[in-house]
Amino acid sequence: MRTNRYLTSVSIILTGLLIACSSPKTESESNANASTVTLQEVSRSMVFDSHPGFAQAHASTVESLGNGTYLVAWFGGSYEKHDDVGIWLSKGDGTTWSEPRVVAKVRNDPHWNPVLHRDENGKIVLFFKVGKEIDHWETWIQYSEDGGETWSTATELVPGDKGGRGPVRNHLTILSDGTWLAPASHELNKVWNAFVDLSKDQGKTWERTPYFDIDRNLIPEEGIIQPTAWESTPGKIHLLLRSSAGKIARTDSNDGGKTWAPVYLTDLPNNNSAIEVAHLGGEKIALLYNPVEGNWGDRNIIELAVSLDNGKTWPVRHTVEETPDPDGEFSYPSLILDGDHLVYTYTWNRKKVAFGKVKIEGLK
Numbered sequence: 001m002r003t004n005r006y007l008t009s010v011s012i013i014l015t016g017l018l019i020a021c022s023s024p025k026t027e028s029e030s031n032a033n034a035s036t037v038t039l040q041e042v043s044r045s046m047v048f049d050s051h052p053g054f055a056q057a058h059a060s061t062v063e064s065l066g067n068g069t070y071l072v073a074w075f076g077g078s079y080e081k082h083d084d085v086g087i088w089l090s091k092g093d094g095t096t097w098s099e100p101r102v103v104a105k106v107r108n109d110p111h112w113n114p115v116l117h118r119d120e121n122g123k124i125v126l127f128f129k130v131g132k133e134i135d136h137w138e139t140w141i142q143y144s145e146d147g148g149e150t151w152s153t154a155t156e157l158v159p160g161d162k163g164g165r166g167p168v169r170n171h172l173t174i175l176s177d178g179t180w181l182a183p184a185s186h187e188l189n190k191v192w193n194a195f196v197d198l199s200k201d202q203g204k205t206w207e208r209t210p211y212f213d214i215d216r217n218l219i220p221e222e223g224i225i226q227p228t229a230w231e232s233t234p235g236k237i238h239l240l241l242r243s244s245a246g247k248i249a250r251t252d253s254n255d256g257g258k259t260w261a262p263v264y265l266t267d268l269p270n271n272n273s274a275i276e277v278a279h280l281g282g283e284k285i286a287l288l289y290n291p292v293e294g295n296w297g298d299r300n301i302i303e304l305a306v307s308l309d310n311g312k313t314w315p316v317r318h319t320v321e322e323t324p325d326p327d328g329e330f331s332y333p334s335l336i337l338d339g340d341h342l343v344y345t346y347t348w349n350r351k352k353v354a355f356g357k358v359k360i361e362g363l364k
Helices: 027-033
Strands: 010-015 036-046 056-064 070-077 086-092 101-104 111-118 124-130 138-144 180-188 191-199 224-233 236-243 247-253 264-269 276-281 284-289 301-307 316-322 330-338 341-348 352-361
Touching: 036 316, 036 341, 056 341, 056 352, 070 111, 070 124, 070 341, 070 352, 086 111, 101 124, 101 138, 180 236, 191 236, 224 276, 236 264, 276 330, 284 330, 284 341, 301 330, 301 341, 316 330
Parallel strands: 056 111, 056 330, 191 224
Antiparallel strands: 010 036, 036 352, 056 070, 070 086, 086 101, 111 124, 124 138, 180 191, 180 224, 224 236, 236 247, 247 264, 276 284, 284 301, 301 316, 330 341, 341 352
């Protein structure tokens, strides 16, 4: 184990007023308008400085082990799409991290988009993609019973599938009825579509929905991919999605994820890069994203935002990191709620994985 020197300790007071609605305010809305949310930065570090096993690192995922330590996985190799790219892993407490090691390499093809999940029994599940081209990649899965120290042999999630099943990049959402909801998408011939995969038996079998209804005039060019999900009340599920329209897209379900409303655009900017939501309870959610409009826009700023009204408005905003260099990259965030802390990772200039942990206070 080694100690990373990239550590700060600072309290950030973030206060915002909700945008006024045209309809009369209820008492609860007035209380929400007066809310003050405090985020106290607990730790911040780089998971590694460099490693001889990979020149580039991207698409990290973070999961809590429930004891103040975290697993972080990413894909690393010479560069994205190179045959030597595998899935790497490190364990740490936010300031000290283990030496990165390969935990998944099923064959000499590029590996992609790991997603970690800790089930109700403490077992760690690792999903990841394998394939030379995104259009035809496969989803693989493996397990750890000892906090990521050892892993089962990887197997295909849905044998014979091409295009990808299960979570495409963001965490699973465990619904109130115990269903595993995996936010999913396909990229076929430069046409993007999204759906969800549902499992009633903790990942043993999966049933996917049809693609979401999307207006290609509203969302031109590629489309939508990489959803991130939350359940506001039992059976009411919501997704934000990466899009090629310059805005984050959204869809909602009232029947536990079986059917979905037509996709619509939010007011949140999106540069056609990944996003992730963490559910804070009820209608409170946090979002880590690049606040940049435009298809294939810059990724040189990353922001944390909090909504108190199920994503209608985002009164609390904090710039996590930015650079004036348009070629700088802070992207592909992973975000979880661990007790009363938000924990996140993201790609840092394709060379490193940044980690942060903040304590949340003032939510009502």
